[in-house]
């Protein structure tokens with residue numbers, strides 16, 4: 001006789017108690033994730049600025065209203081997209097003369113340092129959050145964060161993705177659409193998925 005194995009029932013998650021809901025709401029609001037006043041005000045002002053122009057004003061809003069450390073002569077050409085936006089003032093540093101194009105995504109959960117004179121193309125992603133690979137029913141398990149560094153003068157081209165913990169060396173170029181899974185040496189061009197060295201610069 002063929003023995004059929006009884007499947008275990010799917011895991012059940014207890015519905016959160018009202019107290020847990022309240023704690024969660026408190027963390028996400030009064031804890032700063034939603035109602036942090038400076039990012040809130042900055043976002044109101046940024047929404048009024050048309051993309052691709054008024055870069056001096058936009059950069060000033062990020063620097064003076066939001067409180068992000070933005071060096072002198074840096075230019076932010078379009079609206080940035082943040083994860084953990086309430087940590088951006090604490091964790092994000094943009095060097096002097098750096099240029100950030102529109103829709104650069106910065107995950108501010110851990111330090112993100114963009115060096116002096118670095119350029120970040122539009123739709124590039126600087127990602128600091130990762131997850132341990134968990135059980136099949138919930139693969140994106142324990143969350144952890146690692147910093148991202150873009151060295152002085154480096155160019156991260158459009159749509160490139162820098163993964164948590166990675167450093168792009170000074171003077172390096174990351175070609176459009178590349179996914180950086182390992183540190184990039186100074187003054188090298190990398191391209192592809194995963195990013196591989198194309199040549200020295």
Ligand SMILES: CC(C)(COP(=O)(O)OP(=O)(O)OC[C@H]1O[C@@H](n2cnc3c(N)ncnc32)[C@H](O)[C@@H]1OP(=O)(O)O)[C@@H](O)C(=O)NCCC(=O)NCCS
Pocket residue numbers: 101120121122156157158159173174175176177178189191192198
């Ligand atoms: C990297 C880049 C600058 C070209 O540099 P380059 O020194 O002229 O390089 P080449 O065109 O000679 O290409 C060298 C090799 O890299 C490859 N390569 C270049 N760009 C690539 C990319 N984005 N993805 C994958 N491979 C790429 C080429 O196919 C070539 O491979 P091969 O030697 O096997 O033929 C350019 O391809 C690029 O990605 N530009 C970014 C454009 C952009 O994002 N603009 C927005 C403004 S911020």
